[in-house]
Structure formats: C-alpha cells, structure tokens
Amino acid sequence: MKLITGNANPNLAADIAKYLDIPLTDTEFRRFADNEIFVRINENVRGEDVFVIQSTSYPANDHLMELLIAMDALKRASAKRITAVIPYFGYARQDRKTDGRTPISAKLVANLVATSGADRVLTMDLHAGQIQGFFDVPTDNLIATPVMERDIRENYGADKVMIVSPDVGGVVRARALAKRLDCDLAIVDKRRPKAGVAEVMNIIGDVQDRACILYDDMCDSGGTLCNAAAALMEQGAKSVSAYVTHGVLSGSAVERIEKSVLKEIVIADTIAPDSNAAKSKAVRVLSVAHVIGEAIRRIANDESISKMFD
Structure with missing residues (x-):
C-alpha cells in the first residue's frame, strides 16, 4: 500500500499514515510560474495499491487539480489500483439543476475523478448520499x-x-x-x-x-x-x-x-x-483519521466497510 497526500490537508494525511503505521510516499507538488500544477511521484508505484488523500476544500479548484494530476501521474506509472480518498468532496451542493441553464457540477467533478484514473472513491458525509451514484467507480461514503x-x-x-x-x-x-x-x-x-x-x-x-x-x-x-x-x-x-x-x-x-x-x-x-x-x-x-485509516486498511485487505458502523 502507498499513501499520497496533496496540499489540502497534510496533517490529516499524516495522522492516517500514523494509524496505518506506514510512511507517506515521497511526492512533489509545485507550481510553475504561471501557476500550473506539476506533480512528481518520487517512489516506485508499479503494481501498488495507492491511496491519494486530498479534500477539495478552499482553494477548491487548486486542490481538485492536484488530485486529478496526481492520479494521472500514478496511472501512467502503472499503479495497480488508485483510490481517491476525498474526506471533503467539494461541489457536492451542486447536485441538481436548481434553475434553468444551470450545471450539475457534482456530476462533472465525479466524471473528472474517474477519468483521471481513480478505480475507487472513499469520502465522508456527502452533502447528499445519492451523489455516490454520480461516480462510475465503486464509492464508499463514510460517516462521522x-x-x-x-x-x-x-x-x-x-x-x-x-x-x-x-x-x-x-x-x-x-x-x-x-x-x-x-x-x-x-x-x-x-x-x-x-x-x-x-x-x-x-x-x-x-x-x-x-x-x-x-x-x-x-x-x-x-x-x-x-x-x-x-x-x-x-x-x-x-x-x-x-x-x-x-x-x-x-x-x-x-x-x-x-x-x-x-x-x-x-x-x-x-x-x-x-x-x-x-x-x-x-x-x-x-x-476522524482513525475512521478513514481503518476504511483504507479494509479496502486494501478486501474487507467490509459497512461493518465499521454496525
């Protein structure tokens, strides 16, 4: 298993890594002069089960792009399975058309996550539970x-x-x-x-x-x-x-x-x-690091997540 974190919430990622007793993977997230985002994975991830921990919180678009680009890098590096761990899923409030000529941005972001390489999604307390159906990959919605x-x-x-x-x-x-x-x-x-x-x-x-x-x-x-x-x-x-x-x-x-x-x-x-x-x-x-960490452990070991909340 490999754990990767962007810049959204490194403290939470560190606590999750501590719970799982594995180190965070060495990665590089930086900006070019025009603020384009660049990601490099500095460790071998070929054939690995990789979890990318990144909330799409403020600044939402920057953190979302970090997540998407990191997963694209992992996919091109031949990671076996990529799980997008999104503790807070931004754009979730835009889950339906509220007026004429308005978007359903939650579905758009879900499509982007799957297209960029995510094989699974792990999130927590979605604004609306039915957003799980927006993803075309298996999605687990944890509760706090x-x-x-x-x-x-x-x-x-x-x-x-x-x-x-x-x-x-x-x-x-x-x-x-x-x-x-x-x-x-x-x-x-x-x-x-x-x-x-x-x-x-x-x-x-x-x-x-x-x-x-x-x-x-x-x-x-x-x-x-x-x-x-x-x-x-x-x-x-x-x-x-x-x-x-x-x-x-x-x-x-x-x-x-x-x-x-x-x-x-x-x-x-x-x-x-x-x-x-x-x-x-x-x-x-x-x-909630122990909740997310336990869910990650269960996904890696193909165990039930629902039993965590029985």
Whole structure:
C-alpha cells in the first residue's frame, strides 16, 4: 500500500499514515510560474495499491487539480489500483439543476475523478448520499456520526441532550445520531429567500429547557447554524451547540459564530482549520483519521466497510 497526500490537508494525511503505521510516499507538488500544477511521484508505484488523500476544500479548484494530476501521474506509472480518498468532496451542493441553464457540477467533478484514473472513491458525509451514484467507480461514503456520538456522550451526556436538524433536508442525518444517543429530535423549518440567506420560520418539537445540539454535514458561512441557534434560544432552549462534519467556515464565519448564542461548534478535521478557526475558543476539532485509516486498511485487505458502523 502507498499513501499520497496533496496540499489540502497534510496533517490529516499524516495522522492516517500514523494509524496505518506506514510512511507517506515521497511526492512533489509545485507550481510553475504561471501557476500550473506539476506533480512528481518520487517512489516506485508499479503494481501498488495507492491511496491519494486530498479534500477539495478552499482553494477548491487548486486542490481538485492536484488530485486529478496526481492520479494521472500514478496511472501512467502503472499503479495497480488508485483510490481517491476525498474526506471533503467539494461541489457536492451542486447536485441538481436548481434553475434553468444551470450545471450539475457534482456530476462533472465525479466524471473528472474517474477519468483521471481513480478505480475507487472513499469520502465522508456527502452533502447528499445519492451523489455516490454520480461516480462510475465503486464509492464508499463514510460517516462521522460515531465520532460525534462518542464526544457528545463524554461532554454532554446522552440523557440530557436533544438533537436538532437545522433544516428539513438534514433530518435523516440528525435522526441517525439521535437514534444512537437514544434521545429526542427536533427540526428547524426554515425558508431560504435567496442563496446564502437563511430565514428561520418555525421549530418542530419542544425544546424548552433542553440542551440542544445542532447536527449538520457542513458549516460554510455559519448563517444557518447561528440563526437556528437564536431561534432555539427564543423557544426556551437551555443551551445550543453545533456538531458539523465539514468546517468550511468561509469568510467571517468564525467571527459570526463567536458573536452568536452558540456555546461551541465542533468540527471534524476533514478540512484543515485555518488560523482563525484554530485559535478560536468557539471552535473545537475532532479527528476522524482513525475512521478513514481503518476504511483504507479494509479496502486494501478486501474487507467490509459497512461493518465499521454496525
């Protein structure tokens, strides 16, 4: 087995390599003067089972091109099997036509990944589970729910919390966590007047005097979670925290969260936290390296991945 990482999240890749007790393969990622990306694999990979670890997070296009070019280099170097390990799959929100003459970019990126040489894809908490069907190669979608469940039990106590979905679309995800914790579920019903603006309309469920935990797959600008938290507090919630797999946290998201009524936001390390998130007392990071590492080990040994979550 060979592990390769681009520049998106080298710390996560190093933790995965530590879990698997194998070194990262020596590679070279650099830019030409005009910012074209160049990749060189400095070790023999002929006949090897290779895993390329790269989230397509900000800057999304640069990290996506690093992934595609690295896999092309591996394919031309006669690697036996190439698995694209994409902890955070960017463009996932563009999974359908939302208006006339608009793209389905998630499908386009899935095609690019397969065309560039990926034989398998391993990702985590896709924005929509059906995106797995966009890939023309076998795709495994891991979940961070067990990691979140363990942390909630340790820090909040399962008998004291109420899981809240920040929108109707995330109910299935939130219900799965609530079922694991054997606790109640509430839903924030919101209407979005335009892209990037979330308006909370109603809370479905009794949150009076409850420690509420918002659970979602990603936090971008933070507007949805902050508005939902404010609405929950107005309905009598005792406290509101948020657990999110992908901490995109673009723009002034960290500052917005710090000024909100949120007690804290807990994110997984699928995206490398920037300096603002890293030093913020309102943001806490959980590692999912052991989950991804175990999935990689099972793929390499042709073992079941679904049994990881039984």
